[in-house]
Amino acid sequence: MIRIPGWMAPLCIAVLAGCSGGPGGDDGAVTVGFSQVGAESEWRTANTRSIKESLAEPAFRLKFSDGQQKQENQIKALRSFIAQRVDVIAFSPVVETGWDTVLAEAKAAGIPVVLTDRAVDVADESLYVTLIGSDFVEEGRRAARWLMADAAGRSGPIRVVELQGTVGSAPANDRMRGFREVIEQDTRFQIVRSQSGDFTRARGKEVMEAFIKAEGQCRIDVLFAHNDDMAIGAIQAIEETGLKPGEDIRIVSIDGVKGAFEAMKAGKLNATVECNPLLGPQLAQLVRDVHAGVVVPKRVFVEESVFTRDQAAAALPSRRY
Ligand code: AHR
Secondary structure (H helix, E strand, O other): OEOOOHHHHHHHHHHHOOOOOOOOOOOOOEEEEEEEOOOOOHHHHHHHHHHHHHOOOOOEEEEEEEOOOOHHHHHHHHHHHHHOOOOEEEEOOOOOOOOHHHHHHHHHOOOOEEEEOOOOOOOOHHHOOEEEEOOHHHHHHHHHHHHHHHOOOOOOOEEEEEEEOOOOOHHHHHHHHHHHHHHOOOOOEEEEEEEEOOOOHHHHHHHHHHHHHHHOOOOOOEEEEOOHHHHHHHHHHHHHOOOOEOOOEEEEEEEOOHHHHHHHHOOOOOEEEEOOOOOHHHHHHHHHHHHHOEOOOOEEEOOOOEEEHHHHHHHHHHOOO
């Protein structure tokens, strides 16, 4: 059934007043403004590729902007999309808060907003139409469950260090929450250090070096990294101290990118919780539906699983990112 949602009212007024509602012309293509977080990880590169491939001509006209991990850049991009009167805005917000004003501007202009990958924390949820992405809380829980199973029969204390993602981002907030929810049920585990590595390899390495320095070589049993890139950076830091990653320090991370499978195959990473970046096809369908006025679910999840070292060699050839 096709209904006119609330956000379309200003657009209908604009159309009745003789405006086209978009910069596109008469070819039927949907003009989409997409603001990406940046290029901080292997995951993000695969995500950008998937989005660009799926929102391609002739069905779409894509205006792509790279926010370089800065909220101010993303806000500028959204304002520029509004000024250009694109048909739909889609974006992956670098952090959760601080979007109310610009999203209210998009709503006032009658431009529907589709959140991709990451959530926003806004007072009025009607400021966006839908969010497509992973269940980050569940990913944190999965990492903790894997660690608990891996430590079966082992006595405590088990000292854990955590490399968080970008401060204030939905995946960092939610993965911390899900991980703690589960790990705190097992008193053997103690989170002794937790700091942001900004989802990058370079920062993951630096922060892990600082953890090792602060804790001493033999006082870290487990690393939980919010993404594979930080885990790969940390693996280098661990090796440089003469320790064996995956053995002396057990490591679980999140994403499931090829680099993580290679590290697992080499025995240096113990497990990765999948976070699927290939959102492009589902995003394209949502954009089409939203533009056509079809009522879509407020939240669309992506299916994911957990991979361990013993599965890495068999799974690697079929990984698509
Ligand atoms: O929002 C998804 C997260 O962002 C991925 O886990 C991480 O690799 C990326 O930078």
